[in-house]
Amino acid sequence: MKIKRANLFGAELTVTTYAELLQITDELIASKPSEPYRYNFCNVHVVMMTLENEKLKKAVNHPKALSVTDGMPLVWAIRKLGKIPMEDRVYGPTFFEKALNHRPGEIKHFFYGSTQETVDALLEKAKKEIPDLNVVGTYIPPFRPLKEEEQKELIDQINNSQADIVWVCLGAPKQEVFIDEIASKLNVPIMAAVGAAFAFYAGKTSQAPHFLQKIGMEWFYRLLMEPRRLFVRYFKYNPWYLWKFAAARLSKHTLPQSETEI
Numbered sequence: 001m002k003i004k005r006a007n008l009f010g011a012e013l014t015v016t017t018y019a020e021l022l023q024i025t026d027e028l029i030a031s032k033p034s035e036p037y038r039y040n041f042c043n044v045h046v047v048m049m050t051l052e053n054e055k056l057k058k059a060v061n062h063p064k065a066l067s068v069t070d071g072m073p074l075v076w077a078i079r080k081l082g083k084i085p086m087e088d089r090v091y092g093p094t095f096f097e098k099a100l101n102h103r104p105g106e107i108k109h110f111f112y113g114s115t116q117e118t119v120d121a122l123l124e125k126a127k128k129e130i131p132d133l134n135v136v137g138t139y140i141p142p143f144r145p146l147k148e149e150e151q152k153e154l155i156d157q158i159n160n161s162q163a164d165i166v167w168v169c170l171g172a173p174k175q176e177v178f179i180d181e182i183a184s185k186l187n188v189p190i191m192a193a194v195g196a197a198f199a200f201y202a203g204k205t206s207q208a209p210h211f212l213q214k215i216g217m218e219w220f221y222r223l224l225m226e227p228r229r230l231f232v233r234y235f236k237y238n239p240w241y242l243w244k245f246a247a248a249r250l251s252k253h254t255l256p257q258s259e260t261e262i
Helices: 018-031 044-049 054-060 072-082 092-100 116-129 148-161 174-185 197-202 210-214 218-225 227-250
Strands: 002-008 011-015 037-042 065-069 108-113 134-139 165-169 190-193 257-261
Touching: 002 072, 011 044, 011 054, 011 072, 018 065, 018 092, 018 190, 037 044, 037 054, 037 092, 037 174, 044 054, 044 072, 044 227, 054 065, 054 174, 065 072, 072 227, 092 190, 092 197, 108 148, 116 134, 116 197, 134 148, 148 174, 165 174, 165 197, 174 190, 210 218, 218 227
Parallel strands: 037 065, 037 190, 108 134, 108 165, 165 190
Antiparallel strands: 002 011, 002 257, 011 065
């Protein structure tokens, strides 16, 4: 399958849809690639951080990374600057839920990250709503980098589980960099960095109303919910993004585009 990419401010973004990404997921699971493909769900925050964080940029632009447009402002930029008729974003938490409900008795899932309380709530909800869901492992990491022996234990646990998808919930940029550093040691088809998806699905964190998501104002809702944690993120990166987008529009910049075979 060929996928289209558009380079936005140095970030190689994959232009796709929920349906196509699920199809890609099926094909990757069937083909068992020698190294995992990495799903990164990129919003404005992630794209702008790639301009100052080389490890994140490497992770987002890895040849086996599918760094999809998680935020509506990125969709609008690709439409305007790339002349690509994208209809919608591919939002990480929504894709996570769609993937759990996709071939639930067949696809093997491994959950890494978040807290024990959140993962327990996630599993409890999934057991009720998706009784056939095939969960082959969970790992709740400490709030610090893994020690060498802990990382080896994790690698062995994931490889022995024969998981098809490892869902990683650590928050950006930690989760994308973690996947990039550990992926080559794992025998799994897919690793996916999904941010707050575990907490959203488990009902531990509330999501913005749908109409705010559609108009690109989800960030405002999240800021109201967590002002201390998110203030710097939104008041640094959002204006920077708007400035770069306006400059690109004024200069009539066209996004570099490419196609890649998976």
